[in-house]
Amino acid sequence: MSVIFIILPIALALGAIAVVAFILAVRRGQFDDLDTPPMRIVFDDEAHPRAGGSQRRDRPHEPQGQ
Amino acid sequence: MTTISARIPASLVAAAPCAHCALPVPAGLIEAGAAQQFCCNGCRTAYAVIRSCGLDHFHDLARADPTPRAPARSTGRNYAELDDPAFRDLHIRPLPGGLLSARLTVENIHCAACVWLLERLPAALGGVTEARVDFRRARIELVWDPAAVHLSQIASFIDRLGYPVHPVRERADADHQRRQDRAALVRLGVAAALAMNTMLIAFALYGGALHGMEPRFEALFRVLSALMGVASLAWPGRVFFRSAIASLRVRALHMDVPIALALGVGLGSGLINTIRGTGDVYFETLCTLVFLLLVGRWVQSRQQRRAADAVELLFSITPSAAQRREPGGAVRTVPIEALRVGDIIEVRAGDSVPADARVIEGATQVNNALLTGESRPVNASAGDSICAGSVNLGAPIAAEVLATGEATRAGRLMRLVEESSARRAPIVTSADRLAGRFSAAVLALAAITAALWWSTSPGRAVQLAVALLIVTCPCALGLATPLAIVAAVGRAARHGILIKGGAALEAIARRGTLVLDKTGTLTTGRMTLHDFAGDPSLAPLAAAVEERCVHPVARALAQGLPPSAQAVEVNLVHSLGGGVEATANGRHLLIGSLRFVRERLTDPAEPDWFTRALDEALNAARTPVAIAEDGRLAALATVDDALRDDARASIDALRALGWSIRVLSGDHPEIVRRVAESLGVPDAQQEGGATPERKQEVIEALARSGPVVMVGDGVNDAAALGAATVGVAVHAGAEASLDAADVHLSRPGLAPLVELSRGSTRTLRVIRRNLAVSLGYNAIAVALAMAGLLNPIVAAVIMPISGLTVVLLSCRSRTFGAGPCR
Numbered sequence: 001m002s003v004i005f006i007i008l009p010i011a012l013a014l015g016a017i018a019v020v021a022f023i024l025a026v027r028r029g030q031f032d033d034l035d036t037p038p039m040r041i042v043f044d045d046e047a048h049p050r051a052g053g054s055q056r057r058d059r060p061h062e063p064q065g066q
Numbered sequence: 067m068t069t070i071s072a073r074i075p076a077s078l079v080a081a082a083p084c085a086h087c088a089l090p091v092p093a094g095l096i097e098a099g100a101a102q103q104f105c106c107n108g109c110r111t112a113y114a115v116i117r118s119c120g121l122d123h124f125h126d127l128a129r130a131d132p133t134p135r136a137p138a139r140s141t142g143r144n145y146a147e148l149d150d151p152a153f154r155d156l157h158i159r160p161l162p163g164g165l166l167s168a169r170l171t172v173e174n175i176h177c178a179a180c181v182w183l184l185e186r187l188p189a190a191l192g193g194v195t196e197a198r199v200d201f202r203r204a205r206i207e208l209v210w211d212p213a214a215v216h217l218s219q220i221a222s223f224i225d226r227l228g229y230p231v232h233p234v235r236e237r238a239d240a241d242h243q244r245r246q247d248r249a250a251l252v253r254l255g256v257a258a259a260l261a262m263n264t265m266l267i268a269f270a271l272y273g274g275a276l277h278g279m280e281p282r283f284e285a286l287f288r289v290l291s292a293l294m295g296v297a298s299l300a301w302p303g304r305v306f307f308r309s310a311i312a313s314l315r316v317r318a319l320h321m322d323v324p325i326a327l328a329l330g331v332g333l334g335s336g337l338i339n340t341i342r343g344t345g346d347v348y349f350e351t352l353c354t355l356v357f358l359l360l361v362g363r364w365v366q367s368r369q370q371r372r373a374a375d376a377v378e379l380l381f382s383i384t385p386s387a388a389q390r391r392e393p394g395g396a397v398r399t400v401p402i403e404a405l406r407v408g409d410i411i412e413v414r415a416g417d418s419v420p421a422d423a424r425v426i427e428g429a430t431q432v433n434n435a436l437l438t439g440e441s442r443p444v445n446a447s448a449g450d451s452i453c454a455g456s457v458n459l460g461a462p463i464a465a466e467v468l469a470t471g472e473a474t475r476a477g478r479l480m481r482l483v484e485e486s487s488a489r490r491a492p493i494v495t496s497a498d499r500l501a502g503r504f505s506a507a508v509l510a511l512a513a514i515t516a517a518l519w520w521s522t523s524p525g526r527a528v529q530l531a532v533a534l535l536i537v538t539c540p541c542a543l544g545l546a547t548p549l550a551i552v553a554a555v556g557r558a559a560r561h562g563i564l565i566k567g568g569a570a571l572e573a574i575a576r577r578g579t580l581v582l583d584k585t586g587t588l589t590t591g592r593m594t595l596h597d598f599a600g601d602p603s604l605a606p607l608a609a610a611v612e613e614r615c616v617h618p619v620a621r622a623l624a625q626g627l628p629p630s631a632q633a634v635e636v637n638l639v640h641s642l643g644g645g646v647e648a649t650a651n652g653r654h655l656l657i658g659s660l661r662f663v664r665e666r667l668t669d670p671a672e673p674d675w676f677t678r679a680l681d682e683a684l685n686a687a688r689t690p691v692a693i694a695e696d697g698r699l700a701a702l703a704t705v706d707d708a709l710r711d712d713a714r715a716s717i718d719a720l721r722a723l724g725w726s727i728r729v730l731s732g733d734h735p736e737i738v739r740r741v742a743e744s745l746g747v748p749d750a751q752q753e754g755g756a757t758p759e760r761k762q763e764v765i766e767a768l769a770r771s772g773p774v775v776m777v778g779d780g781v782n783d784a785a786a787l788g789a790a791t792v793g794v795a796v797h798a799g800a801e802a803s804l805d806a807a808d809v810h811l812s813r814p815g816l817a818p819l820v821e822l823s824r825g826s827t828r829t830l831r832v833i834r835r836n837l838a839v840s841l842g843y844n845a846i847a848v849a850l851a852m853a854g855l856l857n858p859i860v861a862a863v864i865m866p867i868s869g870l871t872v873v874l875l876s877c878r879s880r881t882f883g884a885g886p887c888r
Binding site: 032 | 185251
């Protein structure tokens with residue numbers, strides 16, 4: 001059972017990594033707008049997608065206010 | 067003598083839906099045989115543009131969306147000011163690769179289909195590489211290639227789709243706000259992670275407590291949970307300590323004090339027990355507590371931010387461009403920020419004046435209603451000063467800029483607003499008032515518990531006292547109030563009442579003095595026809611002539627007089643500040659102020675009925691409009707700023723709810739007196755001719771003897787709104803008043819005010835119920851602690867259950883939009 005001395009810190013470290021990732025995401029403004037993304041998913045059902053429709057999955061640059 | 071009281075006949079018959087916005091097309095506009103019907107030209111243009119770009123999918127999406135839509139409303143502007151260097155310096159950011167980026171506020175975004183359409187901009191317009199919509203803030207972020215397209219072209223394209231755009235005008239502290247929002251979210255995330263991980267470890271400890279555990283493992287678990295507990299209180303939980311210390315410093319207890327007390331005691335005793343290696347530790351309860359309290363706070367601030375954003379949007383869509391005359395004589399559209407003292411500006415009829423200025427060419431009338439509350443237009447000719455924010459009603463003028471931005475009269479009033487808001491005492495909420503008594507009671511109970519158990523075992527006595535302190539504080543105060551307020555603010559927003567500060571609800575629920583502005587609040591703020599005396603055959607002709615003018619009195623006649631059955635052929639001879647000379651169907655007419663018409667009469671005889679009607683109008687403080695045919699007086703129309711339809715009923719309802727009603731206005735004392743009288747407000751409770759400074763003074767004097775709610779719309783009310791316990795800005799007011807007010811009614815009329823009063827009473831009831839429920843849980847916890855039955859497991863179970871109950875109760879409560887108060 002002594003393995004718990006190693007496993008527990010590792011588990012907590014993994015959790016810490018997730019927290020750091022969350023903090024970075026918040027600081028980059030990914031959570032600034034929580035209302036538009038739920039509307040945007042509707043658009044994937046588009047009948048005839050056009051240029052520019054699917055190439056912007058991620059945020060290419062940040063809004064102001066860093 | 068004939069009297070006609072007429073309205074436009076309601077000829078809107080729903081027959082076919084508009085192909086663009088799906089609203090019913092008015093009967094007169096239906097084209098027989100056409101495949102698509104349109105309710106207006108805006109929709110027709112938008113439909114054509116969307117089809118030609120191959121974006122037909124918009125209409126499929128829009129049909130599937132149940133959100134009510136609005137007709138496309140393009141302005142047809144060219145947006146030249148967006149290409150001005152002054153705008154570029156302020157709003158456009160260069161990106162690597164020679165691209166430019168800017169954000170614009172977009173009016174009229176109402177559903178997912180709008181988002182879809184606007185984000186397809188790169189496919190529809192060459193040179194645009196990216197378009198991203200922020201739905202809540204009604205903004206679009208554009209990236210474009212300046213070599214291929216200008217921002218003004220993009221803007222007018224979006225406009226043709228039916229979405230007028232405006233430069234983003236953020237409040238000065240928007241950046242700071244955004245940083246705070248993000249910091250709050252980070253705290254929430256960290257608190258959540260720590261709460262879950264300590265809970266995980268706590269489960270192991272509970273298991274160990276029941277079935278036995280090797281001491282070295284137990285020591286490890288306790289040390290790890292202590293570390294996380296310290297982290298949770300030192301980082302996300304720090305806000306409670308900081309605000310508790312601030313509250314102690316000003317000697318005003320609020321609910322963060324008992325919270326900080328519980329957290330502090332829990333942390334201290336937990337650390338001591340961890341180091342000693344025996345005794346209970348409550349880190350999982352503390353971490354969960356921090357997390358739950360932060361959730362309550364975050365949800366509340368998010369809901370209030372929504373209201374603030376809606377107000378900011380209104381702020382953005384006020385005109386922000388000026389017509390500047392360049393040295394060469396050409397006129398250019400420039401952003402307001404580019405204006406300098408000494409510039410020559412042109413103000414077209416119907417536009418608002420962008421800066422304080424002195425008229426140098428032309429003569430006109432301006433409406434100062436927003437600045438002074440005066441409902442009647444004021445003459446302005448060469449040499450006269452006009453203020454930023456007033457509206458040019460008559461003819462185009464040229465003027466020299468005297469002051470811009472903060473230095474204008476409107477700007478100075480805004481500073482007054484800030485000062486009065488800063489001076490006002492914060493609203494003491496019921497939770498805050500409870501906090502003091504609650505802390506005292508909890509401390510006393512802890513002391514009693516310790517005393518009762520001291521004889522049995524001093525160690526056990528201290529442990530139980532500590533447990534009681536930890537388990538009693540929590541959700542009672544920290545979660546119950548914010549959640550009830552969030553639910554109420556959310557419901558209110560759906561009913562057109564935007565509430566910026568939750569504490570305002572409690573202040574309103576307590577009632578007191580309600581002070582109402584007149585122009586724009588009790589009245590519509592627009593001139594409407596009251597009476598028409600004289601030759602009835604002139605009425606439709608006068609309506610047709612006045613149709614061509616922008617003056618509010620002219621608009622009142624054009625809309626109030628019965629329209630002609632046949633087309634009227636109108637020739638304007640000339641139109642000046644005071645009136646208009648025209649021929650209509652070959653009949654020569656003079657329509658305008660008494661002075662204007664009298665000066666041009668060929669036969670100065672004044673008929674008896676005319677004199678009588680005129681006296682009556684002047685006595686009642688209405689504005690007379692004389693109409694002469696062939697140089698002889700032929701009719702008299704009177705207009706006034708009519709009371710809102712629901713004013714009387716709403717005021718009666720408010721009085722029945724226990725408000726003391728007062729009227730305070732900057733308009734002419736006689737008009738104010740008459741309006742107050744018609745609403746049943748006694749003479750002593752009304753005041754006319756009040757300057758913005760006077761209004762602030764009156765409110766401050768009233769506020770000394772009890773809560774005051776001020777309701778107003780103009781810049782002239784802003785300082786008073788800021789000084790009142792709660793400021794309420796009504797529909798379509800000036801941006802300054804929106805800024806100063808705690809509540810904004812986005813529906814026209816006074817009925818929302820009644821609903822606000824009833825809704826806040828219900829909200830207060832919900833808050834009290836939540837507090838009662840949480841205090842009930844606390845009573846159980848206290849009983850358990852005093853009986854010696856409280857341990858970390860029981861604490862960890864009681865807390866989330868009490869939190870959950872409060873959440874459910876808040877969500878189920880009907881506060882706004884639930885009909886009359888029981």
